[in-house]
Amino acid sequence: MLTQLSLPKLQIPFLCHGQFMVRVLVVSQAVAVVLAFAPGVYGDVWARLGFISVFVHWISIITTLCLCAARHKINQLKPISIISVVLCIFLTLTLIVSAVAFSLFSTLFNSINHEMSDFLAKNLMVAFIVALVAVQFLIVHAEKSEQLNAQTHAELNALQARIQPHFLFNTLNTVAELTHIDADAAEKSLLALSALFRAALDVGKLVPLQTELELAKQYLSLEQWRLGRRMNVNWQIPDALPAIQIPALTIQPLLENAIRYGIENSAEVGKLNIFSIESRNALTIVITNPYYQSIKSSGGNGIALDNIRQRLMLQYGSSASLTFGNSEGLYRVKLVIPKS
Structure with missing residues (x-):
């Protein structure tokens, strides 16, 4: 008997x-071929193959669509x-x-010459075996x-240990300077820093896209106080965004890379x-920043991007992507997040 402890x-x-x-269609056709050419089957094999192919494809496609529609609710349940x-x-x-299928095609194929109850029982038995294999x-x-x-968390922890001291020291130096110039700005910078550290505790969790963007804006406000006129930030993201959940600290590290390896090196x-x-x-x-040879020669940028890509793959599979490259003096990072 399956228990909660034995299941991931x-x-x-x-x-x-x-x-x-495409994989569903290929596997369904393979099952249809096996059933059609099974030993002990009589009648027109090719007619039987055509019938079984349509029948199996109906079941597989409808089942896939139903699981897609109910995916979010089902994933909230316990494993068993x-x-x-x-x-x-x-x-x-x-x-x-x-x-x-029996009602529509039983009169067209001589191979279906038994009662509906027998036909349904045999199909359910085959479906149960296929379902057990799919569950496995x-x-x-x-x-x-x-x-x-687990591997991603380990790499992320190593990444944070590498990035946070650099960012923390710069921010604390900025706050120390602001306390003598603008006390309100110093207070806001400390609150933004606190928000970033709270977000670091949620690494591995999903957060609303709007929350992630607000965190990114708080991070940029800290860096704007530090860099001043050396950095010009241009936001072109609408206020109304789809209700998307993304892994925490997905966008902020991309901006940190852009500043550390692009903006800071700009004359x-x-x-x-x-x-x-x-x-x-x-x-x-899409995030763009000035590109310099130091981006290519430094290894820190690649570690952050690879780590984010792994977390996206873990959550969305091939539906999400993170691509990057340089062209005409600009470094461009493109993050694609599926809506469902």
């Missing part, structure tokens, strides 16, 4: 994307409940599609995700641009 933290990944749907719900959805849809793959996927998550006023592009399925955030 199961999460149904985002299934409604082209790559996964997730397995039970997935099995119930798959078997229920198999029963419904089997009944409809889900458990293996969850176990690998936990291993990747002129360094322009930092942050803008967004919203499509039907995703939100894209």
Whole structure:
């Protein structure tokens, strides 16, 4: 009997994307071929293959769409409940599609010459075996995700240990100077610093995109006090944003890289641009900053970007992406976050 202790933290990944749907169709067709050419089957094999192919594809596609629609609610359940719900959805849809298929095609194929109850029982038995195999793959996927998550946290901790002293010392020096010039600004900078450290405690958790952007603005306000006219920040992100959850401290490290490896190395006023592009399925955030050879030669920038990319892959799979490169004196980072 499955227990909570024997199961990893199961999460149904985002299934409604082209790559996964192609895999579903390929696996469904393979199952159809096996069933059609099974020993002891009589009648027109090719007609049987055509019928079973349509039948299996119906079940697999409808099941995938249902899991996509109910993904967020199902993932809130306990592991054993997730397995039970997935099995119930798959078997229920198999029963419904089997009944409809039998009613529509039983008179067209001589190979279906038994009662509906016998037909439904055999299909449910095959579906149950296939579902158990799918659940086993889900458990293996969850176990690998936990291993990747642990590795990512370890790398993130190493990254924070490398970045935070640099940022902390600069901020404290800025606050010390502001206490003699502008007491209100010194107080605001300390509050912003406090918010950043609170966010560091939430690493590994999901936060609203709006919260992450507000944190990024607080971070830039700290750096703006330190850099003054050396940095010009241009925000082009609308106030109304989709309700997206992203891993905490995803955007702020990108801005820290832009300042540390771009703005600070600029002999002129360094322009930092942050803008967004919203499509039907995703939100894209683009950050640009001056590019210098020091960005390429320094290893810290790559560590942060690789770490963020791993966390995005863990949460969204191939639906999210983080790309970067330089062109015509600008370093450009593009973050793509799916809406669902």
